[in-house]
Each structure stands twice: as C-alpha cells, then as structure tokens.
Amino acid sequence: MASSSGLLSKPLFWLPLGLVLGTVLAAPLFSSSPSPLQSNALALLLSGTVVLSGYLFVVIFQPERF
Amino acid sequence: MTTLQPPIFPRMPRGRRDQRRYTERPRSDGLLGRAVVQSFVKLDPRLTARNPVMFVVWCGTLVTLAATLEPRLFELSPEAPGRGFNALLSLILLATLLFANFAEALAEGRGKAQADALRRTQASTQARRLLPDGSEALVDSSALRRGDQVRVSQGEMIPADGEVVDGVAAVDESAITGESAPVLKEAGSDGASSVTGGTRVVSDKLLIRITADPGKGFIDRMIALVEGAERSKTPNEIALTVLLAVLTQVFLIAVATLPPVAAYINSPTPVVVLVALLVALIPTTIGGLLSAIGIAGMDRVAQFNVIATSGRAVEACGDITTLVLDKTGTITLGNRLAEEFLPVGGHSERELATTAHAASWFDTTPEGKSIVRLAEKLDAVTALPMDTATGLEFSARTRLSGTDLADGNELRKGAVEAIKGFVRSRGGTVPADLDAAYERVSRLGGTPLAVCWNAEIFGVIHLKDIIKPGMRERFDQLRRMGIRSVMLTGDNAITAGVIAREAGVDDFIAEATPEDKIAVIQAEQRLGRLVAMTGDGTNDAPALAQANVGVAMNSGTQAAKEAANMVDLDSDPTKLIDIVTIGKQLLITRGALTTFSIANDVAKYFAILPALFGKAGLAPLNLMGLASPQSAILSAMVFNALIIPALVPLALKGVAFRPSTADQLLRRNLLVYGLGGLVVPFIGIKLIDLAVSALRLV
Numbered sequence: 001m002a003s004s005s006g007l008l009s010k011p012l013f014w015l016p017l018g019l020v021l022g023t024v025l026a027a028p029l030f031s032s033s034p035s036p037l038q039s040n041a042l043a044l045l046l047s048g049t050v051v052l053s054g055y056l057f058v059v060i061f062q063p064e065r066f
Numbered sequence: 067m068t069t070l071q072p073p074i075f076p077r078m079p080r081g082r083r084d085q086r087r088y089t090e091r092p093r094s095d096g097l098l099g100r101a102v103v104q105s106f107v108k109l110d111p112r113l114t115a116r117n118p119v120m121f122v123v124w125c126g127t128l129v130t131l132a133a134t135l136e137p138r139l140f141e142l143s144p145e146a147p148g149r150g151f152n153a154l155l156s157l158i159l160l161a162t163l164l165f166a167n168f169a170e171a172l173a174e175g176r177g178k179a180q181a182d183a184l185r186r187t188q189a190s191t192q193a194r195r196l197l198p199d200g201s202e203a204l205v206d207s208s209a210l211r212r213g214d215q216v217r218v219s220q221g222e223m224i225p226a227d228g229e230v231v232d233g234v235a236a237v238d239e240s241a242i243t244g245e246s247a248p249v250l251k252e253a254g255s256d257g258a259s260s261v262t263g264g265t266r267v268v269s270d271k272l273l274i275r276i277t278a279d280p281g282k283g284f285i286d287r288m289i290a291l292v293e294g295a296e297r298s299k300t301p302n303e304i305a306l307t308v309l310l311a312v313l314t315q316v317f318l319i320a321v322a323t324l325p326p327v328a329a330y331i332n333s334p335t336p337v338v339v340l341v342a343l344l345v346a347l348i349p350t351t352i353g354g355l356l357s358a359i360g361i362a363g364m365d366r367v368a369q370f371n372v373i374a375t376s377g378r379a380v381e382a383c384g385d386i387t388t389l390v391l392d393k394t395g396t397i398t399l400g401n402r403l404a405e406e407f408l409p410v411g412g413h414s415e416r417e418l419a420t421t422a423h424a425a426s427w428f429d430t431t432p433e434g435k436s437i438v439r440l441a442e443k444l445d446a447v448t449a450l451p452m453d454t455a456t457g458l459e460f461s462a463r464t465r466l467s468g469t470d471l472a473d474g475n476e477l478r479k480g481a482v483e484a485i486k487g488f489v490r491s492r493g494g495t496v497p498a499d500l501d502a503a504y505e506r507v508s509r510l511g512g513t514p515l516a517v518c519w520n521a522e523i524f525g526v527i528h529l530k531d532i533i534k535p536g537m538r539e540r541f542d543q544l545r546r547m548g549i550r551s552v553m554l555t556g557d558n559a560i561t562a563g564v565i566a567r568e569a570g571v572d573d574f575i576a577e578a579t580p581e582d583k584i585a586v587i588q589a590e591q592r593l594g595r596l597v598a599m600t601g602d603g604t605n606d607a608p609a610l611a612q613a614n615v616g617v618a619m620n621s622g623t624q625a626a627k628e629a630a631n632m633v634d635l636d637s638d639p640t641k642l643i644d645i646v647t648i649g650k651q652l653l654i655t656r657g658a659l660t661t662f663s664i665a666n667d668v669a670k671y672f673a674i675l676p677a678l679f680g681k682a683g684l685a686p687l688n689l690m691g692l693a694s695p696q697s698a699i700l701s702a703m704v705f706n707a708l709i710i711p712a713l714v715p716l717a718l719k720g721v722a723f724r725p726s727t728a729d730q731l732l733r734r735n736l737l738v739y740g741l742g743g744l745v746v747p748f749i750g751i752k753l754i755d756l757a758v759s760a761l762r763l764v
Binding site for chain 1: 115116117118121122125129132136138139140304307308311312314315318319322337
C-alpha cells in the first residue's frame with residue numbers, strides 16, 4: 001500500500017486535484033457562456049492547460065523523476 | 067538434482083565475431099502481437115506521464131474526444147469544425163500515441179525474450195551445503211546465503227554464483243554464454259575460479275563458496291537489466307527530456323495565448339485546431355521514439371553477448387576518448403610461442419635449451435609449454451631430478467618464474483631486467499652480449515625471456531608475438547573517431563614500441579605493473595578524457611571501477627565482474643572496440659532523430675498556420691497548395707502520426723555508423739537528417755492531402 005508521503009509526491013495525485021480546484025475557481029470567468037456545461041468545460045480546459053504547464057515545469061526541474 | 071536443457075538464445079551471435087556485427091536476431095514468436103497489446107496498456111496516464119511530449123498529446127486527445135462527443139462543448143464561434151472532423155483528429159492523435167507506445171513496447175519485448183530464456187536457468191535446484199562438522203545437508207538453492215560452501219559433482223547444476231574453493235572440473239556455461247565447449251574451473255586461478263549459478267558441472271567435482279545471496283546473482287542481474295527493471299534514464303536522455311519539455315512548455319504557452327490574438331485579428335480558432343497546432347509544434351517524433359532508442363541501444367550491446375549494468379554505461383561508451391588495452395590477448399594473440407634460443411656468455415644453444423626446459427617444467431601457460439616443445443624439438447631435454455623439484459609461478463610483480471630443485475639449485479626465466487636483478491642478488495654478473503640478444507629480439511617485436519641457473523645467465527628465449535589480423539585498420543578507425551588508444555604491456559620498451567608501431571596504437575606503457583593501469587586511467591581522466599578498459603583479474607578490479615567504461619571478462623573473477631559496468635560473456639577483450647562503436651551509434655541515432663524531429667516541424671507550420679490564419683493574410687504561406695484548411699490540418703496530423711512507425715526500424719537498428727570525427731558526423735547529420743527532415747514532410751503532407759481530398763474525408 002502506498003504511503004501518504006509517497007502518494008503526495010506523485011504527479012497523478014496532484015493533476016486531478018489541480019484540475020478540480022482550477023475548474024471550480026475558473027468557472028465564474030465563463031459565466032457568459034450559452035450553457036453551464038460549456039462554462040464548466042472552458043474552465044476545465046483553462047485549468048487543464050495551467051496544470052499541464054505546471055507538470056512540464058516539474059519535468060524541467062526534476063527530470064530524473066520521469 | 068534438477069536437470070534442465072540450456073536455453074536457446076534467439077539472438078545468440080554465431081560464427082566469427084567480426085562477421086556477426088549488428089546481427090539481427092530472429093523475431094521471437096508473438097513479439098509484434100505483445101507489442102500491440104502493450105501499446106494499449108501504455109495508454110494508462112500513469113505510464114504516459116513519464117514522457118512529457120506524449121503526455122501532452124494524450125491530454126490533447128482527451129480534448130478532441132470530448133469535442134467529438136459534443137462539438138459545441140468548447141466553441142462559441144458558429145464556424146467550429148463538425149463531429150466528423152473532430153473524430154478523425156481524435157483517431158489520428160490516438161494513433162500517434164499508440165505508435166509511440168508500440169515503438170517502446172517492441173524494444174522492450176526484444177529484451178524480455180532474452181530474459182525469458184535466462185529465467186529458464188533459474189529453476190530451483192537442490193544443493194549440498196557443507197555443515198561446520200564437515201557433513202552435508204541437502205537444501206534448496208534459494209536457502210543458500212553468501213559465504214555458504216556447497217559441493218557440486220558431475221552432472222549437477224551449480225546452485226548460485228560463487229568462487230571455487232577446492233577441486234578442478236569442466237563446467238558447461240552454455241546457459242549464459244551459448245558456447246557449448248565446457249570450460250575448466252579450478253581454485254586459486256584468476257581466470258577460472260569464478261562460477262555462475264545455472265551452469266552445470268560436466269566432469270569431476272568442485273567445492274564452491276557462494277558469493278551472492280538469492281536474487282542477487284549474475285543471472286538475476288542480467289534478467290533485471292534486459293527486462294529494463296533497473297533501467298533509469300541516462301544523463302543524455304535526461305538532458306534531452308529537459309530540452310523536449312522546455313520546447314513543449316514554450317509551444318503550450320504560445321498556443322494557449324493564441325486565441326485572444328486570433329480574436330483580435332478576426333480569425334477565431336477552434337479549440338481542436340489549437341490542439342492540432344500544439345501537437346504539430348511539439349517534437350512528437352523524438353518524444354515518441356526516445357525511450358525505444360535507449361532500450362534498443364542496450365539490446366544491441368546484448369546482441370554482442372555483452373551485459374551492461376546500466377544504459378548509462380552503454381551511453382558512456384559513445385563518449386569514450388581513450389581506450390586502455392592490454393597487449394596480450396587484445397592486440398596480439400594470447401599465445402606467444404617460443405621461436406628460438408639465443409645463447410649468451412659462451413653457452414651453447416643446447417645448454418640454454420636444456421636449462422629453459424627445466425625452468426619451464428612446471429609452467430602450464432601456453433608460452434611455457436611452447437618453450438618445452440621447442441627444447442624437445444632440439445632434443446635438449448633436461449636430465450635434472452624434476453620429480454623432487456618444485457615450481458615457482460610467474461607473478462606480475464617479480465616478472466619471473468622457474469623451478470627450485472631439491473638440492474637448492476634455482477632455475478629461472480623471465481623479463482631480462484628481472485633476471486639481471488635475480489642474478490646480481492646472488493652475486494653473479496651479467497654477460498656482455500645479453501643486451502645485444504635482448505635488443506635483437508625486441509627489435510623484431512618479440513618478447514625476450516632471459517634464462518638463468520642460479521647466478522649464471524644462459525641466454526634469451528625469443529617469444530614471438532603475433533598481432534591479431536585487422537588491428538591496424540581498427541585503430542585507424544578509432545583514430546578517425548577521435549579515440550586515442552593506449553597499449554599496456556609488461557614487455558620492455560623496445561618490444562612494446564615495435565608492437566605499438568605495427569598495430570598502430572597511439573601510445574604504450576612498457577613494463578607495466580597492475581598498478582600502472584589505474585595510474586594511466588587516472589592520468590587520462592585528469593586531462594578530461596573518458597576512459598574504457600577491459601580486465602579479468604582481481605588486480606584489475608580497481609582499474610575497472612575507476613574507468614568510465616570497465617568491461618570484465620565472464621571468465622574473470624567475481625571481483626572484476628562486480629567492479630565493471632559491463633560483462634562480456636564471450637570473454638573477448640577486443641570486443642571493447644565494438645562496444646565503443648555501439649555507444650557512438652546510440653548517441654548518433656538519438657541526435658539524428660532529434661534533428662529530424664525538430665526539422666520536420668517546419669513543414670507542419672507551413673501546413674497549419676495558413677489554415678489557421680489564411681483570412682488574416684497568411685494564405686501565401688500555403689506553399690504546398692493544400693486543398694483546404696481542414697485537409698491541411700488533417701494531413702499534417704496524419705504525417706505526424708505515420709512518421710513515428712516509419713522511423714521505428716531506424717530507432718531499433720540504429721543509424722548506420724561510419725567512423726569519422728565529431729565535425730564530420732555533425733555535418734552529415736545536418737545534411738541527411740536536417741535537410742531530410744525539412745524536405746520529406748513537405749512531400750509527405752502534400753501526398754496525404756491529395757489522398758484526403760480524393761477520399762473526401764473533409
């Protein structure tokens with residue numbers, strides 16, 4: 001069983017967490033979209049891009065982990 | 067006792083070694099099928115996340131899939147592409163991921179086939195462990211620990227790696243080397259005391275001290291390595307990963323900030339097209355092939371029957387600038403043969419031959435036996451009482467060997483300086499004509515061995531050294547590659563100079579002691595050079611550990627094998643030259659495909675940018691005359707996907723290697739893969755566009 005510290009060091013633990021939080025925070029920015037589904041989708045896309053960029057920074061600074 | 071058939075190595079090279087370079091092993095059954103299955107298994111995001119470029123493609127695929135399910139999901143503009151276009155794009159991106167996974171799975175599968183063969187030698191074996199009271203207990207091989215002693219008799223399998231403590235036996239090592247001829251193993255010999263678990267005693271019996279705990283043996287390490295279980299990224303791979311991640315980051319930011327600019331110039335860009343643009347911009351070709359190139363490099367080394375302890379070691383071979391080589395066995399044939407006797411000090415040839423015969427009586431080396439044979443040929447057989455005499459073994463430190471008679475007489479043969487010292491220490495004098503005989507042999511490139519009886523020197527034996535065929539050409543090749551070769555020999559400076567000149571090595575160290583090896587390596591490293599060397603004895607272990615690439619012979623001691631970062635299963639020291647070539651080829655292949663990958667992005671810009679911003683005045687950039695914006699995007703994406711499997715054979719086989727300098731290699735690389743990477747996509751994308759238009763896919 002993975003320890004909690006091991007889990008916290010895994011990018012795939014942080015990526016979904018960042019996505020969910022980012023989507024919730026960014027959704028109001030797209031409130032003018034025709035539907036709530038689209039505003040959530042665009043918020044998810046934005047936060048996904050930011051999280052992906054964060055992941056690439058981790059790869060750049062800790063390449064041996066990958 | 068377990069009786070197992072030795073595994074058949076599917077890629078075991080056969081025939082003369084110089085004729086089996088880059089031998090492609092036959093494809094294992096089901097390898098392609100397993101690679102296809104693994105391509106889908108590797109879609110798991112936890113695995114894809116290890117490759118930043120392909121992870122971005124994976125995320126892009128999710129976006130296009132979502133847009134396929136609901137085309138209006140991300141779009142505010144009425145001109146958004148339809149479900150059909152999105153579905154096609156999703157399929158192409160998925161194919162890109164699968165092709166990259168397939169390349170990696172194929173490379174891994176080739177290693178696993180060898181691991182399976184090795185694993186068959188690992189069936190549990192019963193062993194006779196020696197107990198402190200001298201009795202034996204039958205135990206499972208998995209219960210053996212380092213330090214235990216076991217007795218193994220004819221027909222039995224050696225249960226674990228160890229050193230022979232007592233006995234002499236023939237051992238069938240075909241399970242690991244593929245060589246069917248049994249090898250002699252005996253205690254106390256540097257080259258023949260180490261035994262490997264899974265091999266079989268075919269005659270007599272041995273008492274073995276176990277040197278590896280279960281799971282830590284030689285075959286266990288080999289399995290872990292060829293399966294890639296211990297594969298960690300090499301420094302060059304890490305550097306390239308960072309470069310690819312930086313490029314990907316730059317393009318991700320560029321693409322993410324594009325929509326506001328596009329909106330400002332009244333060219334709104336759909337999200338799926340932005341995804342296509344991002345995938346076209348990032349270096350997916352090298353991203354998809356990077357790990358396959360590394361795994362294939364290990365595989366190519368294994369095809370030469372060499373086991374590398376890490377990819378780092380294989381890669382280091384490519385950077386080697388100095389080769390430190392033993393003369394005997396590497397540059398010259400191992401067996402020097404006595405050619406003639408040169409008497410000095412007024413002695414006759416017969417007197418010298420008889421003394422040499424007695425001094426070589428206990429010498430079991432090929433050189434010693436050849437002296438005995440030559441003396442017998444001259445009918446100069448010793449009449450001394452050899453049954454009561456004892457032999458003195460040659461040592462690298464004293465550099466002489468010989469026979470001690472029961473009455474106290476000492477017969478010696480060895481390096482001329484060593485014999486001079488021996489004679490002087492016993493109050494004798496050196497004959498005036500000794501140096502002339504010594505120089506005569508040395509100038510012929512032979513090894514002079516002086517012979518003495520107590521304090522009297524009788525003459526010199528000419529041991530003829532034969533340079534291996536093709537060595538000069540190989541050293542010429544190395545020089546063209548910018549690699550300096552240094553020959554180490556115990557011979558005198560004149561002989562060493564003659565051999566060095568004939569063989570074409572760049573430098574030599576004469577009258578070298580084992581300590582000189584490590585000194586030479588350290589001196590080269592201080593000059594910023596990377597050094598490779600081979601060795602087999604325990605006294606080679608420090609130098610093997612010090613060298614950047616240390617290749618131990620499988621016939622060598624456990625200490626040498628543990629200190630080295632490669633083990634040659636064929637125990638052929640000249641293979642070091644081949645290994646360096648493979649390392650260079652690995653680096654060149656990676657460089658060539660990186661150049662091609664970055665160059666072929668240029669054509670994709672010319673396909674996608676006019677498609678995106680045609681209305682904003684970039685239509686003249688449509689140099690290829692692509693049919694429509696959507697067709698241009700699809701064509702670029704299809705090319706992007708297809709180029710990965712097209713380059714898989716090159717990634718696995720390696721770029722053809724021609725010995726040349728770094729500048730020449732760079733020029734050739736830029737010309738073939740840089741220019742090729744620019745031109746090929748233009749042709750490929752245009753042809754795909756014609757096909758897409760003809761099939762009316764968009």
